[in-house]
Amino acid sequence: MPIVLLGPGQEAPPLDGSKMSDALEQVARPLLDDMPEGLGLNGTRSALLLAAASWNAAVTHSPEETESALQELARMFAKDSAQLGELTLPFLRLMAERKRQLFPHDDRLVMDVNVEDRGNHFYITAASVRWPHGSSQRSR
Secondary structure, eight states: OOOOOOOTTOOOOOSSSOOHHHHHHHHHHHHHHHSOGGGHHHHHHHHHHHHHHHHHHHHHSOHHHHHHHHHHHHHHHHTSOHHHHHHHHHHHHHHHHHHHHHSTTOOEEEEEEEEEEOSSSEEEEEEEEEOTTOOGGGGO
16 A cells, blocks of 8 residues: 655545544543643643544554553553553543544544644644554554
């Protein structure tokens, strides 16, 4: 399968019509809705980065392999804090499952996420490329 390189500002075309930024926001919605108000831009960015990592794990791993990938991600996000890793893992699981439910055949990988504070709202952009092996959801 050929790999198509995208130029700056280009994004892999969505399979279901969703922009990557919109899809990530949908996946992260439970975390974003429950976030304390004072976390602002950094909290929103962190939630979307967790969603992006979960999304990528769901694309690149079979459902049976995803748990070990999410555990490793939780350790990486926690940076030597086992307690923080234990708090992070349920959110990663939730978002990987939401990706599979909401976008089961979307095989894009999230390459970059950016969040800007535009005063009355946060503006989300995301870059993606196709996973050349297809969606892990298809292998079920």
